[in-house]
Amino acid sequence: MKKKLLIVLGFVILLAGCNDRIELEQQSYVIAIGIDNTDQKGVYAFTYQIANPEVGSSAIQSGPDEPPTEIVTVNGADILTATYTANSFVSKKITLDHTRIIIASEEAARSEDFLRVIQSASRTPQIRRGVQLVISKESATDFINNNEPIMEKRPHKYYQFMLSRANQTGIIPRATLHRFFQITEGDADLFLAIYATTDQSDEKKNERGFEDQYIAGEIPQIGGSPTQFMGSAVFKEGQMIDILNGEESRIAQTLDNTLEMGDYLATIPDPLMPEYRISYEYSQKQKPSININYHKDKPTEIDVKVHFQAEIIAIPSLIGYTQNKDKQKVLEESIIQRLEEKTNTLIKKSQEEYRSDPFYWSLYIRKHFKDVKSYEKADWHKKIYPNAKINVTYYIDKLEFGKMLDDSHLDEVRD
Amino acid sequence: MVRSFKQSKKSQTPSKHKKISTSLQDNIQESKQLFSYGVNKDFAMRTIQIHFNKKDACLFYYSSIVNGPMINLHVIKPLLERSGESVNNVVSIENIEEVDNFEKIIQNINSGKIILLIDGDDTAYAMDVADFAHRNISITENENTIKGPQEAFTESLNSNISLIRKQLHNNHLINEGVQTGERSKNEVNLVYIKDLVNEDILENVRSRLEQIATDNVRNIEILEQYIEERPYSLIPTVLYTEKPDKASSYLEDGFIILLMDSSSACLIVPVTFWSFFHSPEDRYLRFFYGNFTRAIRLFCFYLTLLISASYVAISNFHSEMIPPDLLLAITASRERVPFPLIVEVLIMEIAFELIREAGLRIPNPLGPTIGIVGALILGQAAVQANIISPIIVIVAALSGLSSFALADININFTVRLMRFIFILAAGAFGMLALTGAFLLFFMYAASIKSFGIPFFSPMSPHFLSSEDTVFRKPIKKEIFRPNYLHPKDVQKKSK
Numbered sequence: 001m002k003k004k005l006l007i008v009l010g011f012v013i014l015l016a017g018c019n020d021r022i023e024l025e026q027q028s029y030v031i032a033i034g035i036d037n038t039d040q041k042g043v044y045a046f047t048y049q050i051a052n053p054e055v056g057s058s059a060i061q062s063g064p065d066e067p068p069t070e071i072v073t074v075n076g077a078d079i080l081t082a083t084y085t086a087n088s089f090v091s092k093k094i095t096l097d098h099t100r101i102i103i104a105s106e107e108a109a110r111s112e113d114f115l116r117v118i119q120s121a122s123r124t125p126q127i128r129r130g131v132q133l134v135i136s137k138e139s140a141t142d143f144i145n146n147n148e149p150i151m152e153k154r155p156h157k158y159y160q161f162m163l164s165r166a167n168q169t170g171i172i173p174r175a176t177l178h179r180f181f182q183i184t185e186g187d188a189d190l191f192l193a194i195y196a197t198t199d200q201s202d203e204k205k206n207e208r209g210f211e212d213q214y215i216a217g218e219i220p221q222i223g224g225s226p227t228q229f230m231g232s233a234v235f236k237e238g239q240m241i242d243i244l245n246g247e248e249s250r251i252a253q254t255l256d257n258t259l260e261m262g263d264y265l266a267t268i269p270d271p272l273m274p275e276y277r278i279s280y281e282y283s284q285k286q287k288p289s290i291n292i293n294y295h296k297d298k299p300t301e302i303d304v305k306v307h308f309q310a311e312i313i314a315i316p317s318l319i320g321y322t323q324n325k326d327k328q329k330v331l332e333e334s335i336i337q338r339l340e341e342k343t344n345t346l347i348k349k350s351q352e353e354y355r356s357d358p359f360y361w362s363l364y365i366r367k368h369f370k371d372v373k374s375y376e377k378a379d380w381h382k383k384i385y386p387n388a389k390i391n392v393t394y395y396i397d398k399l400e401f402g403k404m405l406d407d408s409h410l411d412e413v414r415d
Numbered sequence: 416m417v418r419s420f421k422q423s424k425k426s427q428t429p430s431k432h433k434k435i436s437t438s439l440q441d442n443i444q445e446s447k448q449l450f451s452y453g454v455n456k457d458f459a460m461r462t463i464q465i466h467f468n469k470k471d472a473c474l475f476y477y478s479s480i481v482n483g484p485m486i487n488l489h490v491i492k493p494l495l496e497r498s499g500e501s502v503n504n505v506v507s508i509e510n511i512e513e514v515d516n517f518e519k520i521i522q523n524i525n526s527g528k529i530i531l532l533i534d535g536d537d538t539a540y541a542m543d544v545a546d547f548a549h550r551n552i553s554i555t556e557n558e559n560t561i562k563g564p565q566e567a568f569t570e571s572l573n574s575n576i577s578l579i580r581k582q583l584h585n586n587h588l589i590n591e592g593v594q595t596g597e598r599s600k601n602e603v604n605l606v607y608i609k610d611l612v613n614e615d616i617l618e619n620v621r622s623r624l625e626q627i628a629t630d631n632v633r634n635i636e637i638l639e640q641y642i643e644e645r646p647y648s649l650i651p652t653v654l655y656t657e658k659p660d661k662a663s664s665y666l667e668d669g670f671i672i673l674l675m676d677s678s679s680a681c682l683i684v685p686v687t688f689w690s691f692f693h694s695p696e697d698r699y700l701r702f703f704y705g706n707f708t709r710a711i712r713l714f715c716f717y718l719t720l721l722i723s724a725s726y727v728a729i730s731n732f733h734s735e736m737i738p739p740d741l742l743l744a745i746t747a748s749r750e751r752v753p754f755p756l757i758v759e760v761l762i763m764e765i766a767f768e769l770i771r772e773a774g775l776r777i778p779n780p781l782g783p784t785i786g787i788v789g790a791l792i793l794g795q796a797a798v799q800a801n802i803i804s805p806i807i808v809i810v811a812a813l814s815g816l817s818s819f820a821l822a823d824i825n826i827n828f829t830v831r832l833m834r835f836i837f838i839l840a841a842g843a844f845g846m847l848a849l850t851g852a853f854l855l856f857f858m859y860a861a862s863i864k865s866f867g868i869p870f871f872s873p874m875s876p877h878f879l880s881s882e883d884t885v886f887r888k889p890i891k892k893e894i895f896r897p898n899y900l901h902p903k904d905v906q907k908k909s910k
Contacts, residue, residue, distance in 0.1 A: 013843050021731045021845070023756055025749045029742065051739070053746035097735035098742065126735075156739040 028092040029053070030083075031069070031155040034140025035104040035117060038075055044108070044117050046082040047073040047141045048094060049155055056154045068153040073141050078120035079127070096126040100159040102133055102177065103140040106233070106240065109193070115184065115238035122181050129178035132163055135233035135240060137197035137217055146198035147227045163194070166229045168262035170253050171212055171246035172196075173232050179258075184238045188362035188380035190354055192232035192252060195243055200226055210267060210277070212246035236356055244358070248346050255304060255343070255359040255392070257287045265313060271334035272327070276317040280310045280335065285397070290361060294368040296378075300388040302361065310335055311400040318410050322401045336394045343392045355386045433517050439534035443473055445517060446532075450475070450524070463491065465533065467498045467505055475520075476529040482546035486529060490542060494531075502531065502540050510543040522600050547571065547676070552578070555657055558822055560696040564660045572604060572676040578659035579606060583666060587611075593621060595638070598630035603638060606662075606672040606681075613669065613901045619866055620671055620684060635678035642673075642684070644864070649832055651825035652865035654683040654690045661695045669902035685866035685900070687873075689884050691826035692716070702889045709886055715820035720830050722814045723760050724837035724849050730756055732845025748804040757842035759803045763811035764835065766793050771815070872899040879905060 034047030048071070055068040072090055076082025083094035102121065108114055121127045136143035152158035166172045173192040183191040197217040215231035232249045234242040244252065253261045263283035270276045288306040295301070312321070312331075321327045350357050362380045369375035378384060435442055443460070450458045457479040465472050474490065489507045499505040512528075514520060515538050520530050527545025549571035556567065564582075568575045576590055587609040592602045603624055607617060623642045632638050639653050640646060656662060657680040662672050665683045673682040683690065692712065697705040729736050730745065737745070752759060770789045777785050798805050814834065821827050833856060840852035863870040873880035881893035894910055896902045 016844075021842070022734075023749070024730050024734055024742065024746045025752075027734065027746075029739070029746075031739075051743055053743040054750065056743075095734070098739050128735075154743070156743075 022093065025053075026092055027095040028070075028090055029098045030094055030096050031098060031100050032144055032159065033079060033096070033099055033102045034073070034136075034144050035079075035102065035108055036139045036141055037105070037108045037111060041113070042116075043075050043077060044082075045073055045075050045139075045141060046079060046086075047071060047103075047144050048083065048086060048090075049144050050090065050094070051098075051155055069155050071144055078117065080120065080124050096124070097128075098156065099127055099131050100156055101163070102127075102131055103136050103143055103196075104133070105139045105143075106135055106137050107139070109135050109233060109235070109240035112239060114240070118177075118180070118238075121177060127177070129176060129181075131177050132194060133175045133177060133180055134194045134196050134229075137195075138199045143196070143198050143227075147225070149225050149227075162227075162229060166194075169264050170250035170261040171231070171264075172229050173249055173253055174259055175232070180235070183360070184235070186362065187237070187376070188356065188385075189360050190350070190356050190358040191235040192244065192249065192358050193235060193240070194229060195231040195233045196227060196229040198227045200228075212250060212264075212266065215243050215245045232358075234354060234358060236354060241354060244346075247342060251339075251343050251346050252358045254284065254306060255288060255290075255361075257290065258360050258363070268335055268338045270315070270317045270319065271330050272319050273317040276315075278315055278317070278331070279313040281313055282308060282310060284308045290364050292361070292364045292368070294365055294378075294384070300365070300384050302388050302390045304390070304392040305395065306339075306392065307395045307397050309398040309400070310396055311402060313402065315407055318407050320407055320409075322404070322406055328399060332396050332399055336396060339394045340392060343394075347390050347392065351386050351388070351390075356381050357385050361385075435515055435517065435520075435532070435537050435539055437535050437537045439471055439473060439532060442532045442539075446473075446475055446520065446530075449517060449521060461491070463494060465494050465505075466496055467494075467500070468533075470536075471534045473532045474529055475524060475532070476544070477524060477527070480527040480547050481529060481544045485544050485546070490529060490531070490544070502533070506531075506540075506542060508542040508544065512541040512543075513538045514541055515539070525600065526602075549574070550679070557824070558656060558658050558661070558694070560658075560694070560699065563696055563699040564658070566659055567657045568659055568662075568674075568679045568681060570677055570679045572602075572674060575659070575674050575681070576604070576606070579663050579666070579672070582660060582663040583608070588666070593624045595624055595627050595632045596630060597628070599633075601632055601675065601677070603632070604674040606666065606674060608666055608669065611667075611669040611896070611902045611904055612671060613903070616685060616866055616868075616900065617671060620673075632675075633677060635673065635675045635680055635682055638673065638675065639682055642682075644866075648863065649829050650860055650863050650870070651691070651829065652684075652686060652863065652870075653825075654686045654823070655680055655825060656683060656823075657681075658695060664695065664698070665690075667907070668896045669900045685868040687865070687868060687899070688860065688870050689874075691821070691823045692885075693883070694822060697887065698890070702887075706886045712820050713885060715817035716830070718817040719814045719821070720834055721837060721849070721853070722817075723764060723810055723834060724841040726810050727757050727760055727838055728841035728845045728849045731842065745804065745806055748806060751801045752804050753801070754803075757838065759807045760810065760838055761835075763793070763803060763807050764814070764838070766797075767811050767815040768831070868899050873897055881907075 028050045030048045031051050032049040034049075036045040036047070038045050050070045050072070052066055052068050052070060055066060070090070072086050074082050074086045076085055079096070083096070086094055102118070104114065104118070108117075121131070122129075149155075149158040152161060163172070167174050172194045175191070175193045180191050180193070183189050195216050199217055200221070216228040219228055219230060221228070230246050232244045232252070233240050234244060250261070250264060253259045261284075263281055265279060265281050267277040267279045270278050284306070286307055288304055291303040293301040293303070315321060319327065321331050365380070365384065366375060369378065433445065446452070447460070452458055452460060457477050459476055459478040461474045463472055463474065464470070472494070474486075476486070493505045493507055497505050503511055512523070514523065519541070520539055523541040524530055527543070527547060528541045529544050531540040531542065550569045552566055552569050552574055554565040554567060566578055568578065580588065585608060589607055589609045591605040593605060594600050595603050605617070605620065620642070627641045629641070632641060635655070639655060643652050645652065662681050662683060666672055671684050673684065694708075694712075697709055699705075700708065734742060749756070754762070770793065773789070774782070774786060794808055797803050798808060818827060818831055821830055837849060837852055840848040861869070861871050861875065869876055872878050873882070874884045879895050879898035881895055881897070882888055883893065887893075894906060894908050896905050896907050898905050
């Protein structure tokens, strides 16, 4: 009996074991997936950027002509089945486990069917929920093909560094697929995707912009990689409706407690000499407090308090703010005033134009409802948010002036 | 067949049990025959006439295992010259035993005693003049410590007992002899502290020793396999050590030590997993230092047991778990390797075992040369020849190196063998099988008992103890002896 059992066990291992075993070198690792519309409804062009493992490996000397990536485009109905079609010219099994980003063209994202195609990404376990969603101005195929990083040749490193740094500075949001589905399914709020482009047509350059008042493609640039990540694509109910510039993206992230953002540098016109601009480092040590008073019959009140710190980096006007309390007061007020002004503009735009918020504020009203049904009936999109009375107040906790105690006195230098 | 063997054995015994006769000549004849006098070169016989009663007498001994000058000075010279009333009064040997049959004579002569037979006397006198050749006490060779006593057991029972008594000045420390073996009567010495040891366990050990029905138990290493419960189990149930300080620390806690004259080590029973995991140095080092080495050792235990298997499981079944940089590096290095990954791992693991086994047997003068060749072949050349990928060298080296942190040879083998089972399991069903195999192994280990003591006690099942398991407490806070042994006194330090 024991022997029989052992034999059966042996067969189980021999027959059932090793079934889904696959060697590492038998797979191709996709780093980026592009999604484009085609002329045919329901059929999309999928672009796969596959990493070449031999590039950048110290153990194996690769041929000098081998590119760091192989980029292939095939038509298909969904992300996964297209990989099998691609196997007619890609030699190994295409694996999506290590995908970093999914790039959709603006055209595809603005189409009504976008949700249909991106939905398959959530079904397969191969695509992680942490994959970031990037919207490109041009077609995704062009984006991937034109994207030529100069230093980080290996694509996964490039995307990793590029997205994490741009995200720290706040000019692009953190836009994971998970968040996309969470917000879309939640049927409230707006989802912000990363906006990027490799298209640098000169006439679109925004020569009058300041450090963050751009969207991708507008930043005047000399040298470097042609790809620009800046601003965010606004999604409402799974469909792209607008683009926010870098500054608006920063404000949206400031007001959103679910998103992390590092410190960033910004400028304001010098309140005493408006032709010069004062640079400061904005840093937020605590999350903003968001208070919602829900009223069934009259407009809901949303009260937001943001505490931040500012460190002055540069005062080109050479006005002695450091030594003068009154001038500091003026400066503080002008920083706050400017932030509130920009914030109110964004809120106004969202209330009137989008009729929903990109701040994920619906989280704070949910506690006012007994069940999902009554919450849905109250309707965040249509009734609550567009009519809400929103009051955002900024408080400056600390104003610092770096390590210089005093500024250069221009009249003394030039005597 | 079996019966006829038994009968032939029985037919021998009557002559052994033969009583000593009063006739010296008969006794000499009998002894000569028993010890093949004349053929057996080192069996010596000397006839003398005793001075005090003017009788003929005869001395028998093995000249190779007795102290010659001592015989001359303390046996022959007094018998020839001194006057007195009895042998006991004349001979100046510390230990004289009177025996009355030939079986005892054989036993005594074999253990290095000299037998005196006197004409007209039906008792023989056995005098202890044993002087077996043995090494001097040297420093430990296999269980090295930096801090702590360096002495090791040697192949001499008296020296070994002396080493233990040196550390435990206790009149309750008992050294009890039990005879084993049928043709060669060897003595196993049970050492324990009488007012601590649990009588049931002691009785259990005694009965196992008495049950050994074999011609010869030469040494401790053979004895270990006679007294263990599960000879087919991968998990050892007897602790083997060459360090007297380790042995005495176990004695203090109520364990039992087994010693034999022919081994430079002792056995400690019963054991738990922790006995194999601990090293005496953990206690000699200060609290944090000792626990740090414990942490390292635990990590090594994990590495040596599971790292190769985890590598196989992850890279063959769960490539999404590997960070992309590492993934691409492994992929690139594997592109020109002809074997599946699991074969690569097995090649390296077996190669490492090969170096280890061969390295152990290489004659000393050749050692370094072969070592370099082996390391070169396995490390550099195999990678350059694309037989294995470089990362495998790291994995195999890690698992091989960590296995040395488990100094006890028994547990070391357990881990080294289990490793292959885990690798095969991981190769069959990935993490699922690896987890399953580890769970089964763990459950099996928990079910093991050594002389009635569960393998993972006092952690599971929980017992009162000094809580010296994975980590230990400061020495001052160790109050209790391990209660899973049910010692007669469980408290070793007042609170």
